Amino acid sequence: MASNIQEKAKKALGEFTKRQLMELDTCSHCALCTDMCPAYNESKNVLHAPGVRTSKLVKLYDKKHGFWTKLFGEKEITEKEIEELAESTYHCSLCGRCMESCPFGFQTHELWIKAREIVDSLEASPENVIRLAGLMDENMNPYGLEPDTRLDWSFFTDLDDAPELDEAEIAYFVGCTTAYKGANHDVAFAICSLLENQGENWTLLGEDEWCCGAPSVMSGKTEEAKKYAEHNVELFESKKIKRVITGCAGCYRMLKFEYPVMLGRKPNFEVMHAVQYLHEQLTTGRLEVEQGKEKIIYHDPCELGRLGGIIKEPREVLAKITSELIEFDEHGVDSKCCGGGGLLQSVNNDMRLNIVKEKLDEAVEKGAEMLVSACPACKLAFVDGVREFKHDIEIYDIHELIAKRLGVSD
Ligand code: SF4
Ligand code: SF4
Structure with a gap:
């Protein structure tokens, strides 16, 4: 394999955190995670087993940074090993079930994201994942649709006048999979209708709303995801938003948990999933x-x-x-x-x-x-x-x- 790929592999493998190195070292290969894994249980392909993925990561790490490497020098990582890592890493829905089942409490979700970063730096990501990264770059969404069509779903609903205010208490962050996928247009309409019904001072963000950045993280491009975090947070703060509400579980997790880490600060607004808002309204008697x-x-x-x-x-x-x-x-x-x-x-x-x-x-x-x-x-x-x-x-x-x-x- 070309020497620059060996160098890239060495660099990428050198970027595990200390905690991740400890996790890789401590993994007992008990396979409890594999028992729970929906991807492995569907295919029965050993490459898709999370326990096997950790072994592969350890083997590649050892070839470039392990104890014996320091004594006897690095070993070459083969193309087959990289292909197998990519196959393993992307046959995973990032569901986190393995994390719940691991007796050591390993943060496997973060480990699999790190594995995708390694695969990305080795230029071994699946074709469709590479294509998705290009679509994100061009249109700020993973579906390759024009940003100015982000609110088109409202034409297919009864939302006559989609509010796009300069300032508001609440921003409804629609999310790409709701805005651009027809099966979800009614979800957007429902959330808007509920906010309207409750008399909230709320706004949509229109084409200024960018993807939450989750597809970039899932493609191993965590650094690029920061640009989405920066843009969206700046947008909310410029509108003096106090509450950001989203109906998407993926957007919720990004906005609530990943953005503060990416930006190194807590943004000036609260993040809620719309079901929490519904719960609040129903339990306080504001909605029956x-x-x-x-x-x-x-x-x-x-x-x-x-x-x-x-x-x-x-x-x-x-x-x-x-x-x-x-x-x-x-x-x-x-x-x-x-x-x-x-x-x-x-x-x-x-x-x-x-x-x-x-x-x-x-x-x-x-x-x-x-x-x-x-x-x-x-x-x-x-x-x-x-x-x-x-x-x-x-x-x-x-x-x-x-x-x-x-x-x-x-
Ligand atoms: S996160 Fe991936 S490896 Fe873990 S259980 Fe889910 S599909 Fe399997
Ligand atoms: S459950 Fe934990 S210790 Fe067991 S194989 Fe999976 S990652 Fe390793």
Whole structure:
């Protein structure tokens, strides 16, 4: 392999944090993480097992920085090893289930992002991931659509006058997967309608809203993600926003947890997922909704539940809507992923669909009439799954369901 790739490999492998090096060194290869991994369990390909991924990272690290390297010199990393690392790293939905199952509490989610940074620096990312990075650069969203069409979803709803104010209390951060994906336009409309219904002083951000930057992080381009963080935070602060509300689990996690780390400071506004807002309105009596008897099953989006800590609020909101709320066998922090995260769709859509099928099978077996989630990427995965496998179940985002029940959206 070319010597410059060897140099790049050495540099990238030298960028593990001390904690990550300790984790790699301590991994006992117990495979508890592998037992829980939706990607491995779908493919049974050892390369997709998280425990095998850590072994591969250790082996590559040792070749460039290990103890024996200091005595006897570096060893060459082969193209096959890099290809295998890329294959392993991108057959992962970044769901974080491995993190929950690891007896040592390793922060595997961060480790897999670091692995993607290594793959990126070795120029070995999958073709579609490289293409996505180009689309982000051109249009500030991962779908390659013009920034000035970011509010076009409002033309397909009853939102006659989308507010774009210079200053407001609340900003609704729509997020790319809601703004640009037709299946989610009703989610945006529902959240806008709820804010309007509650008499809030709120605004949209129109084409000034940029992607939250999560696709850059997931492509191993964490440094580039900072430009999205800087832009969006500056925008909120220039509008004197006090609360940023988003309905997307991925955007929520970026804005709430990653932005302060990326920027090295706490921004001057509160970040809320829209389901927290709904919960606040319902529990303080500012919003009331009639309870029905639909059999509803709730799916925890990984980035909202396990990785975001919001588990009880959506359940308490749904309990106001129905007396028949049911659960997947594994839910809350143990929830199985829908397959919709981690750019898995762009790398192996069949794997994503087979992962979502398992959840749909379980929901139908339990007799659920509706499967409800709180993330546009989850909704897309479930809608695609139902289309592909013809399950007899309705798919809703929680905000859509509430807005419908209140009669504030169709
Ligand atoms: S984050 Fe999820 S998909 Fe990725 S290795 Fe861990 S359990 Fe598997
Ligand atoms: S569960 Fe933890 S210790 Fe066990 S193989 Fe996975 S990362 Fe290593």
